[in-house]
Amino acid sequence: MNDDVVVLIFVLLVFAVWGLVLFRRWLYRTPDVKTPVAQDGRKPNDEVTELLADHGYEVTHGKWKVNLTVRVDDKELGSQMFVDYFAKRGDGIYVVKVAKSRKPLDLTVGSAIRERLLAYALLYEETAGVLYVDVAARQVHQIRFELEL
Secondary structure: OOHHHHHHHHHHHHHHHHHHHHHHHHHOOOOOOOOOOOOHHHOOOOHHHHHHHHOOOEEEEOOEEEEEEEEEOOEEEEEEEEEOEEEEEOOEEEEEEEOEOOEOOOOOOHHHHHHHHHHHHOOOOOEEEEEEEEOOOOEEEEEOOOOOO
């Protein structure tokens, strides 16, 4: 074989392997989704934000709707998750859920907390945890999940 053909085949193989590596890196990367941050004039100011401020948290954004598509077999179903607030303290950003009197959460039962709040903790990669705010009791509970795989 001609030396030029061998070099050409080698160069094409190098480009093919390089392209495959880049494609796999792109395919398996996590999406770059950031938690929302309100502009200065759009931050909420209510009893919850004051309670969070009393506990050292700064609210960065108010109500946020996250649209979901659920696939069951070949059927697509729409759904949403609603985040009450986003707050930060230090370097940590927290998803805030406000306690509802019609849906009380027993904070002494780990499985109940997991069922109600784990999805919110996993919603954004940079989330440090979930803040569960009970306005009536004037309490803010910081909840973190540690997974052991």
